[in-house]
Amino acid sequence: MNDVAGSLGHYGRTVRFETERERQIFVDDIRRTNLMVSRFGSGHHAALFDSHQIDFAGEIKNLLVEKGFISATAARSTELGKVHELLPDSQKALDESELNKVSKAFYDTNDAFLNLYRRFVREAIGPLFGEDMYFQATPTLRFQFPKQPGFNWKPRIHTDVMLGHPPSEVNIWLPFTPAFGTNTMLIASLEDSVEVLDGLGYDFEALAWKVQKDDNFWQTCARRMHPVELKYGECLLFDPRCLHATQDNRTDATRVSMDVRIILRRDFEALPLDYRGTGRMRMRFAPGHYYHDRSIRELVVG
Secondary structure, three states, rough: EEEEOOOOHHHHHHOOOHHHHHHHHHHHHHHHHOOHHHHHOOOOEEEEEEEOOOOHHHHHHHHHHHOOOOHHOOOOOOOEEEEEEHOOOHHHHOOOOOOHHHHOOOOOHHHHHHHHHHHHHHHHHHHHHHHEEEEEEOOOEEEEEEOOOOOOOOOOOOOOOHHHHOOOOEEEEEEEEOHHHHHHHEEEEHHHHHHHHOOOOOOOOHHHHHHOOOHHHHHHHHOOOOOOOOOEEEEEEEEEOOOOOOOOOOOOOOOOEEEEEEEEHHHHEEEEEEOEEEOOOOEEEEEOOOOOOOOOOOOOOO
């Protein structure tokens, strides 16, 4: 698979193909994907984990102290959802890549957080499927601050398959703070999302253009979406075909969340293409690259 840079794709890129046969293989792979429906009866599934045993919020506070954003005293006395009150606007503002300095700093975490994350995947997610799986090596952490400077666009409606992700992946979205109103993610049902993709003939460049430039189309998609309401200790699993988007946070609470992708080992071994992301590094969706080099059954958590 190939991709090209441009201004229309989510973060500037959408998946492209070297041959028409390759594109058709990708579309066929999308159409036959049914893991979420076969396992849970829906494209979405809310799951629980023990936030006392796997305390992500506490570890995030430790990292905020370690990275110099807040003091240890402030970490003890401030709820994670109020951390914006301790930060200057310069650290909360979004840059041209639509990221703030805190989110960028959390591209790197530490062994304590990564061990906690691996426990979560192995102990909370693994049993939901009952078989071996690969998982994203480095989770994506996001800080969505209230009324953060620089958010001057409509929510970027997208689907992970338009960014080159394997259709047989499962997305996991886990907030470390209560998710509600505009400080949470918008998502459409699998059925509505597939209807949109089918209607465009799986032309992802057209999808990217229309959700950014065609107000009527954007409104049509937005009407099919709803906010995900979750408490700390809950996470949402969803099909990667589902349309979703981050909102402009107009609440008075910070949202801190983690994005994770997993793929069953048998589904990875059956992939018909060498899937790659559309980012600058065009990372392979393979163990030792995007996925951890060990599956959950091979994993030893420190």
